Amino acid sequence: MPSFKTYPLESIGYDEALRKQFRLVDEITRHFKGSEFLSRGDLGVVPGLNQPRYTKKVEEILAAYFHAEAAMLVRGAGTAAIRMALHSYLRAGQTLLVHDAPIYPTTQTSIEMMSLRTIRADFNDLNHQQLSESPDGILVQYTRQKPDDSYDMAKVLAFFKQRYPSVPIVTDDNYAVMKVHKIGVELGANLSCFSTFKLLGPEGIGCIVGAKSAIQKLRSENYSGGSQVQGHEAIDVLRGLTYAPVALAAQANVVTELVERLNGNEIPGISEAYVANAQSKVLLVEFNQPIAEKVLKYTNDLGAAPNPVGAESKYEIVPMFYRVSGTFKKFDPNLLKTTIRINPYRCGADTIMRILAESVEKVMA
Numbered sequence: 056m057p058s059f060k061t062y063p064l065e066s067i068g069y070d071e072a073l074r075k076q077f078r079l080v081d082e083i084t085r086h087f088k089g090s091e092f093l094s095r096g097d098l099g100v101v102p103g104l105n106q107p108r109y110t111k112k113v114e115e116i117l118a119a120y121f122h123a124e125a126a127m128l129v130r131g132a133g134t135a136a137i138r139m140a141l142h143s144y145l146r147a148g149q150t151l152l153v154h155d156a157p158i159y160p161t162t163q164t165s166i167e168m169m170s171l172r173t174i175r176a177d178f179n180d181l182n183h184q185q186l187s188e189s190p191d192g193i194l195v196q197y198t199r200q201k202p203d204d205s206y207d208m209a210k211v212l213a214f215f216k217q218r219y220p221s222v223p224i225v226t227d228d229n230y231a232v233m234k235v236h237k238i239g240v241e242l243g244a245n246l247s248c249f250s251t252f253k254l255l256g257p258e259g260i261g262c263i264v265g266a267k268s269a270i271q272k273l274r275s276e277n278y279s280g281g282s283q284v285q286g287h288e289a290i291d292v293l294r295g296l297t298y299a300p301v302a303l304a305a306q307a308n309v310v311t312e313l314v315e316r317l318n319g320n321e322i323p324g325i326s327e328a329y330v331a332n333a334q335s336k337v338l339l340v341e342f343n344q345p346i347a348e349k350v351l352k353y354t355n356d357l358g359a360a361p362n363p364v365g366a367e368s369k370y371e372i373v374p375m376f377y378r379v380s381g382t383f384k385k386f387d388p389n390l391l392k393t394t395i396r397i398n399p400y401r402c403g404a405d406t407i408m409r410i411l412a413e414s415v416e417k418v419m420a
Contacts, residue, residue: 061331062205066307072300096286109286124267128284133229133250136261138165140246143269144223152190156200157385178206197231198332201386230335233300240265252365255295309399338397345392353414
């Protein structure tokens with residue numbers, strides 16, 4: 056019997072991934088001359104803009120692409136994007152409504168830094184929740200925070216918009232952008248936040264898309280020249296986004312193939328294989344015996360990455376064999392002993408089957 060049931064997000068297929076790529080390129084051609092996009096962009100705090108011109112163009116493209124009023128590139132990747140988005144709406148001591156599950160560690164740090172009080176509701180069963188007070192803000196993470204999460208983003212946002220029509224909603228869209236049909240802001244959230252590093256972009260650049268008023272507030276506070284995302288970084292954000300949807304659709308297909316093959320008993324010693332969003336869409340492999348940590352001692356020598364870089368960044372080509380995520384570990388510490396996660400990145404199913412089979416064989420020997 057499997058230890059738990061997972062409810063992974065529905066990934067887009069190749070056809071929709073191609074449409075996303077083509078639509079982004081079309082948007083690029085509407086904002087850039089061909090010769091401009093073949094450059095590395097400009098630098099510095101341009102008078103009147105207080106940012107590079109090319110960065111402004113890229114932000115306009117991102118706003119249009121995600122059907123939002125505005126967009127802003129920020130330093131500090133997805134963590135800073137979420138932190139700034141919360142700051143745009145909330146003050147110290149105010150109340151933030153979150154899912155009743157382990158909060159992603161860097162998001163928890165942001166909550167503590169802002170001295171926010173949290174109230175919790177089970178997003179999997181909102182119709183039966185009794186909340187004692189109205190929140191000042193709502194934070195919804197798109198991907199799963201624990202293995203048995205099953206909530207639908209569109210339904211969660213619709214519920215909160217009806218229940219609290221004047222309360223701002225921020226969504227953490229990390230690991231969901233370019234994998235799902237629509238991101239949070241396209242489903243009604245006020246602001247969506249994500250890391251472009253997870254989308255084949257440059258290190259440390261995050262993105263906020265959504266309400267113009269909130270983003271204007273953040274721009275006025277982000278005055279320092281050293282805080283600005285430079286033109287070449289902004290261009291690299293678009294270059295990464297262009298290739299991300301098709302690459303991520305291929306990755307999702309490999310995960311699905313692996314689940315079918317492993318649950319077909321191609322490799323002995325495995326109890327169950329799952330598709331899970333933890334945080335990225337990955338393969339979870341549960342062993343019959345508590346050998347997970349031992350298996351991981353061999354996978355690096357066999358060519359697998361032993362840890363994430365940006366989790367689906369441009370540097371991650373070979374598959375990653377790693378422990379379960381921090382939030383899943385909080386859900387059940389025993390998963391560290393029984394279960395590993397595998398992200399194929401750019402490889403095919405046969406490569407992963409070979410590495411996994413040889414690692415398990417070494418442990419059993």
